[in-house]
Amino acid sequence: MAYQKRTKDQLAARVAQDIHDGAYVNLGIGMPTAVANHIPAGREVILQSENGILGMGPAPAEGQEDYDLINAGKQPVTLLPGGAYFHHADSFAMMRGGHIDICVLGAFQVSARGDLANWSTGEPGAIPAVGGAMDLAIGARQTWVMMDLLTKKGESKVVERCGYPLTGIACVKRIYTELCTLECTPQGLKLVDTVDGLTREELEKLINLPIAA
């Protein structure tokens, strides 16, 4: 049976569906940022930004940009009523101290047991940059990854062992992709869901790894 991939918006909505009312959430740069636009009505979620913001709001209207108020991607944002500013050491203490319920990050690779590689492809000559990725990955109570399951060449980004330099060990709890949602456990992958028409067995073949039902 044929299946349809989740669109970027559908994927963001799928992640947002699992964020509980009252959650403190940090959304990584790139794809995860879109999750903010899909929080289900009636749920109040507080967004944290690593540069010292709780209660981060959407982008300002054109002409209202204030570059003292930016997100982790350095783009202008707003502050919701009730929001707060704090300094960098407090911001990262908040992460490491286990006060952030969920962080959603992009990734190059995730291992079946939840090792994360998302900061460097290790290419010689590339300029390394890590930012807050390592702090977030191990600090949040739950780290979720949001990414395409397959590379442009069709290789699985969910792997037995990461080939790229690691960001953190056994830190990813869930992987949300265009085809499926997976849980990383000490025993390996566990299926949460797939898109309509894709079976667990077909998915196992696609990524060449066992997935527990």
Next chain:
Amino acid sequence: MIDKIAPSIAEALAGVKDGSTVLIGGFGTSGIPGELIDGLIAQGAKDLTVVNNNAGNADYGLAALLKSGRVRKIICSFPRQVDSHVFDDLYRSGKIELELVPQGNLAERMRAAGAGIGAFFCPTSYGTELAKGKETREIDGKQYVLEYPIHGDVALIKAEAGDRWGNLVYRKAARNFGPVMAAAAKHTVASVYEIKQLGELDPEEIVTPGIYVGKIVKIPRVATQAGGFRKAA
């Protein structure tokens, strides 16, 4: 009488020596003390180690300082940005040393310096390339990496307002590294847009108490520039 208000940036920065470690506040362009960096370029100190979250935007401010050839080493978490070409060229041609530090470790290592902590065990980066060669320890079943403080000889930070005792308040997310760097350096210079009389800043709302600040300098207010990201077409 205590008067930390310097009449000019040049006077506030007069004592910066060659070989200094200079902590520079800011996250991208938010909170970056551009006027103080220009002052440091004019002052001429060389062989500097600079600590900032990034490594400069476009060709002004921190990027201009790097371009001046007076920075031997930069300690930062995220040098690569869409407009970091000055750093990129220096790094690729081997003209600047880079110590890449996870952002939370960068903040906490400076916090430790300001708080008199000799070193601390932190879970960040355990098992990664950035922990290579560092001492580790298992505490209550969890793995940690030993991290040492980063002390500054000088800190250059941007605040919103201050008074002659050096008390500071900041503006929005431009606060970022300011309070941590102020405490971590021997000599902290803050630029402010407004100078207040003693008692005018609400003591309940002062973010950096003057004890951490050496000099404050008033500068004309200029809107913070965009930087570090690709604007949508």
